[in-house]
Amino acid sequence: MTERPTPDLTILETRVYRGANIWSYEQAIHLVVDLGRLEEHPTNTLPGFTEHLLEMLPGLQNHSCSRGRRGGFVERLNEGTWLGHVAEHCALALQQVVGHDIRRGKTRMVKGRKGVYNIIYGYADEQVGLAAGRLAVRLVNHLVQADPEFDWDAELESFILRAERTAFGPSTQAILDEAVSRDIPWIRLNQYSLVQLGQGVHAKRIRATMTSATSAIAVDVASDKDLTTRLLGAAGLPVPKQESVRSVEGAVAAAKRVGFPVVVKPLDGNHGRGVCLDLRDEEAVREAYDIAKEQSRRGTVIVESFVTGKDYRCLIVDGRMVAIAERVPAHVVGDGTSTVEQLVELTNADPRRGVGHEKVLTRIKVDAAAKEVLAGQGHTLESVPENGEMVKLALTGNMSTGGISIDRTFDAHPENVDIAEEAARMVGLDIAGIDFICPDITEPVRETGGAICEVNAAPGFRMHTHPTIGEPQFIAKPVVDMLFPPGAPARIPIVAVTGTNGKTTTSRMIAHIFKGMGRKVGMTSTDGVVIDERLLIRADASGPRSAKMVLQNPRVDFAVFEVARGGILREGLGYERNDVAVVLNVQPDHLGLRGIDTVEQLADVKAVLVEAVPRDGHAVLNADDPLVREMRRRCSGQVVWFSMEEPGSEVREMIEGHCRRGGKALVLNPSDRGEMIVVKHGRREMQLAWTHLLPATFSGRARMNVQNALAAAAAAFAAGAPLHDIRQGLRTFSTNYYLAPGRLNEVDVNGVNVIVDYCHNAPGMRMLGDFVDRVGESLSHDLARPSRIGVIATAGDRRDEDMRELGEIASRHFDVVIVREDQNLRGRKAGEVAGLVVEGVKAGMADGGRCKQVEEVLDEIKAVRHAMARANVGDLVVFCVDKHPAVMTELENWSQQAYAGAAANPSAPAADPDYVPAEPAST
Numbered sequence: 001m002t003e004r005p006t007p008d009l010t011i012l013e014t015r016v017y018r019g020a021n022i023w024s025y026e027q028a029i030h031l032v033v034d035l036g037r038l039e040e041h042p043t044n045t046l047p048g049f050t051e052h053l054l055e056m057l058p059g060l061q062n063h064s065c066s067r068g069r070r071g072g073f074v075e076r077l078n079e080g081t082w083l084g085h086v087a088e089h090c091a092l093a094l095q096q097v098v099g100h101d102i103r104r105g106k107t108r109m110v111k112g113r114k115g116v117y118n119i120i121y122g123y124a125d126e127q128v129g130l131a132a133g134r135l136a137v138r139l140v141n142h143l144v145q146a147d148p149e150f151d152w153d154a155e156l157e158s159f160i161l162r163a164e165r166t167a168f169g170p171s172t173q174a175i176l177d178e179a180v181s182r183d184i185p186w187i188r189l190n191q192y193s194l195v196q197l198g199q200g201v202h203a204k205r206i207r208a209t210m211t212s213a214t215s216a217i218a219v220d221v222a223s224d225k226d227l228t229t230r231l232l233g234a235a236g237l238p239v240p241k242q243e244s245v246r247s248v249e250g251a252v253a254a255a256k257r258v259g260f261p262v263v264v265k266p267l268d269g270n271h272g273r274g275v276c277l278d279l280r281d282e283e284a285v286r287e288a289y290d291i292a293k294e295q296s297r298r299g300t301v302i303v304e305s306f307v308t309g310k311d312y313r314c315l316i317v318d319g320r321m322v323a324i325a326e327r328v329p330a331h332v333v334g335d336g337t338s339t340v341e342q343l344v345e346l347t348n349a350d351p352r353r354g355v356g357h358e359k360v361l362t363r364i365k366v367d368a369a370a371k372e373v374l375a376g377q378g379h380t381l382e383s384v385p386e387n388g389e390m391v392k393l394a395l396t397g398n399m400s401t402g403g404i405s406i407d408r409t410f411d412a413h414p415e416n417v418d419i420a421e422e423a424a425r426m427v428g429l430d431i432a433g434i435d436f437i438c439p440d441i442t443e444p445v446r447e448t449g450g451a452i453c454e455v456n457a458a459p460g461f462r463m464h465t466h467p468t469i470g471e472p473q474f475i476a477k478p479v480v481d482m483l484f485p486p487g488a489p490a491r492i493p494i495v496a497v498t499g500t501n502g503k504t505t506t507s508r509m510i511a512h513i514f515k516g517m518g519r520k521v522g523m524t525s526t527d528g529v530v531i532d533e534r535l536l537i538r539a540d541a542s543g544p545r546s547a548k549m550v551l552q553n554p555r556v557d558f559a560v561f562e563v564a565r566g567g568i569l570r571e572g573l574g575y576e577r578n579d580v581a582v583v584l585n586v587q588p589d590h591l592g593l594r595g596i597d598t599v600e601q602l603a604d605v606k607a608v609l610v611e612a613v614p615r616d617g618h619a620v621l622n623a624d625d626p627l628v629r630e631m632r633r634r635c636s637g638q639v640v641w642f643s644m645e646e647p648g649s650e651v652r653e654m655i656e657g658h659c660r661r662g663g664k665a666l667v668l669n670p671s672d673r674g675e676m677i678v679v680k681h682g683r684r685e686m687q688l689a690w691t692h693l694l695p696a697t698f699s700g701r702a703r704m705n706v707q708n709a710l711a712a713a714a715a716a717f718a719a720g721a722p723l724h725d726i727r728q729g730l731r732t733f734s735t736n737y738y739l740a741p742g743r744l745n746e747v748d749v750n751g752v753n754v755i756v757d758y759c760h761n762a763p764g765m766r767m768l769g770d771f772v773d774r775v776g777e778s779l780s781h782d783l784a785r786p787s788r789i790g791v792i793a794t795a796g797d798r799r800d801e802d803m804r805e806l807g808e809i810a811s812r813h814f815d816v817v818i819v820r821e822d823q824n825l826r827g828r829k830a831g832e833v834a835g836l837v838v839e840g841v842k843a844g845m846a847d848g849g850r851c852k853q854v855e856e857v858l859d860e861i862k863a864v865r866h867a868m869a870r871a872n873v874g875d876l877v878v879f880c881v882d883k884h885p886a887v888m889t890e891l892e893n894w895s896q897q898a899y900a901g902a903a904a905n906p907s908a909p910a911a912d913p914d915y916v917p918a919e920p921a922s923t
Contacts, residue, residue: 004046007141008036009083011134012116016126017572018544020612022605023120024104027572029091029129031119032110033084033137038144039115044080049143053077053086056139056152057093063103065089082107083140084117090136091121091129097156098163100124110595128163135159168193171209171461178476184490185576187552197483198490200522200556204483209431210458211483218428222457223268225302228427235426237419238451242304251289252282254303261306263453264288266296270456277395278306307451311397312408312436314420315464315475316429318482321417323464323473324441326406327397330364334385340374341366341381344393352468353402361468364393364402405463407470408441415444423452430482433459492556494575495715498563498606499584499622501764502708503542505735505743506584507562509696509712512739513721513729514558522550525562526758527741531555543567544574551575568608569594580718581609581635582620582711586627587763592799603627613637618718620711623651623665640718641665642710644703659683666714668706675700677710679717688713689727695734701774702744704767705735742884744771749894751873753779753786756887759880760794762805768878769813776876787875788850790814791863793882796826796833803833807840811849814878816870817841818855820863822882834858864890 013032021028043049054060054074063073073089085107095102105121123129135155142150168176172193179186179197187196193208205212210219221227226244233239243254244267255262264285265275274295276288285303292301315323332343344364347353353361364370366381370393374380377391385391397403416436424432438450445451464473484490497507504525511523515533523530524546528538531553537546542564550559563573586603596602610619610631617637622628624643632639641658645651647669655665665680668691677688692700694709709730716726735744745756753775759768772788779786790813794806810817819834819841834856841854857863864879864887871877881887 005041007144019573021572035115042080050077059093087136091132094132174476199551200492219457240305266292267300269295307437309439314434316424316432317478324408325463330394330402334389336387404468407467494559494578495580496561496578497582500587502584503562506708511560512733513716519558522556523560544571547574577612579617589761620714642714752871753876755878765809788814789816789877791818792880796828803836804840807837808844811841811844811851
């Protein structure tokens, strides 16, 4: 007999994608697993594995898998499939056990790593999805080789209870299902039932069946049963006689005045807790008082006349009756042979009954209160009721205590409907549950002697959406209609910007354009979260959590998101879709991280934004970048091209053909006066602006910002901005400290021309170098040869070759290169990053580069001081910064006196003991 393999399936890494991602258009969980020795053992080599698996999770028999038909996955099991694939389906099946109908999943081998697989599957609730994945792996290992400590029944029950704790209640879920069917987005705001429907300025909130429109005063009124009864009575509505009391003797006296039989209940209770009905003598009132007082938060108890009849719940939404249910208390029906206890067990065996709100019905709980109700009917748990006899186990008809419901929506008498609607209006509730006690809801309660016994805020929907008898009522529809009337918007426009370089500047340009149009813009970028030009958080906010923060803000009516590679790989987009996706460029940066080793793989990551464009949206793509150009195939909406190529080029010919077919594009048309940004839509051409008149372009010399302006204008045009607003936005946007901190900020320091920028990678340095060359040429008119000093650095998580390339490019454009390091070395040793950059500079110098001297000053502020100390009037100094505010502060403090003192003072930065000049290159 072949020995069973070792259960080696282990989880190496777990990620939760909260939006579109590289694997899926929707939210998903990503497990990286290692099969170990199980890689050599597909399912058909494990005797009994498939049979035991299907016995534990019979729902797997319905999985179609790649076969596209029911039972397809079982066929794969019998033919032989790998256990990572099995774990994926188990995770889906476990979620289906708790009612989450998730069917999306895939399993793929990690390239170049034998036995390591990516498992991706969808989820409805994040915590339940994660727990399902972990339990699925444990189950597979157990089936490979039995683990004596693994109790499947206990594990499954624990998983179900966990799902129950985090799941939405039936009322909340009904509203969310209706919202999703109308394409209304939602965000869960806490671990309970507080949910936001819609985005930004259009957002509404619900907590179960309370909404952001529910009056707090109305809720307080409904919670005070005494006040509610007096208000309704004053309005001429039928209510029972009642008094509020705070002592046992007071309760007895009130019962005598009201008249037996009476009801004793807490002033502010709910779910029928503490309610004692049909009390016919003083002793019963005394016992009931303590029960009711225990459930009253204020210590006040209500004594009211007992109205006989059936229990009806009328649901009123926005002043209109939408559903009525007859509530029957928890009970069993005798068969002449079974005891009450056996009948309860038989009733609870109904598959529709579960714990709490787990299912449409709640299991009957036999507690002390139930035994008292039995005793009042002359029964015990051992009694054998006669055939057909109804034995109650609760006095109230609440679903939460095991009751059942019968739909009576279309049976109610119109007068009763009017009374219920008037009661909701008197209390002031937008969603109200009006409890009637009357002999028959089909007859007017004023004639039959019925009454309103209670008005409930936040009434449950379960009795209406899942009645035990009768047709379900789709009551979530009028609730969503009330919050979002037909035609009312629920989403705000979202423009998402990605690319290797230029994301932040382009995002700021777009935000500036729409701010000028009067929009309240929420923007995320690597600098932080900005709401209506107010910086809320100063941090790298280019990930999905920051996007969620903007969408939750009730002031925002337009969103601009800078989306970085890291956030997509880590958590996905964090939202469903973007109306406009902007892809600026794809260059070799951040390679070698999180499995992205090639620029083509990096392009796949950036393309997630394009895939998240809906059919009525736009993808703004850089036609000059071949990798970006290919993304057009992934766009469901329209493509808007932008290009800096001259007319007649191959790219421009492609764009011309696109426009002849009705497409849109923004291009540059050169002339004797300069370059004109032209908007093309179909066969129409509209002039937008001269590039040299846009402040951010430095008279056209900052070619990277010419490209960014094209992209921003294209995005604004796609989002519906008028051309004159786009033109005005570009003309008033500049790279000053306030509008674009850290992006080509120009400062004059004692006659020295200073540029401050966040350039940190080789592609960025190439564009910055081009800008330095163009600016340097303009300065040469005033000074024969001004010196160019560059203070450069890069992040420690780049590859060694990327660091060397950065230095080599810098050597072509600067006379002196000073290499510093970021404060966060990202796993590198001090001096290691600078050393690699210096190697690149020296290589460029040896190859004929412009640079004549390279130096190391690792501390950023000391590097700033050193550069300024050696600069002369008319020189150009470029700082590639890490801590932008600190550098700007240092430059502000750098005065002519400090400059002169630095030359004479032996302790000046140039003579700092931490300053180590690199060896000069031979020329």
